[in-house]
Amino acid sequence: MREFLLRIVINAAALWGAGAFLNGIHLSQNVQSLLFVALIFGLINALVRPIIAFLTCPFYILTLGLFKFIVNALMLVLVSELVGESLRVDSFWWALGASIIISLITTILSVLLFEEPKQS
Numbered sequence: 001m002r003e004f005l006l007r008i009v010i011n012a013a014a015l016w017g018a019g020a021f022l023n024g025i026h027l028s029q030n031v032q033s034l035l036f037v038a039l040i041f042g043l044i045n046a047l048v049r050p051i052i053a054f055l056t057c058p059f060y061i062l063t064l065g066l067f068k069f070i071v072n073a074l075m076l077v078l079v080s081e082l083v084g085e086s087l088r089v090d091s092f093w094w095a096l097g098a099s100i101i102i103s104l105i106t107t108i109l110s111v112l113l114f115e116e117p118k119q120s
Helices: 002-021 031-047 049-055 057-062 067-086 092-114
Strands: 025-027 087-089
Touching (some): 025 031, 031 049, 067 092
Antiparallel strands (some): 025 087
C-alpha cells in the first residue's frame, strides 16, 4: 500500500513538473485535484497503456522505443478528457513534450526512492 501511495505522489510530482515547465499543460493548483489526476493517470497507464503497447509493438520496434513517448502523450490526452478541468492539454504536441518531462521526472524519482526505475 505504501508503494502504491508513493507511486501516486511520484505521478503527481511529474504532472506538476510538466505543468510548471510547459505553458500548454494546465493543472488545477488544488492538491486533492492533482492527486486525483495522478491516480487516474496511474490507472490509465496500468490498464490501457499495456494494451496499446501490445497493439503498436511494431512501431516500438521500428522507432527503437521512441514510440513510447507518443503512447504516453495519448494517455495524457485521454486522462485530460476524463478528468475535465483538473487537467487541460492544449494540443497533442504539448502532451508529447509533457510525456518526455513526465518520463524523466518519474524515472529520476523512482531511482531515488525505489533504487530501480519503474516506468509510468
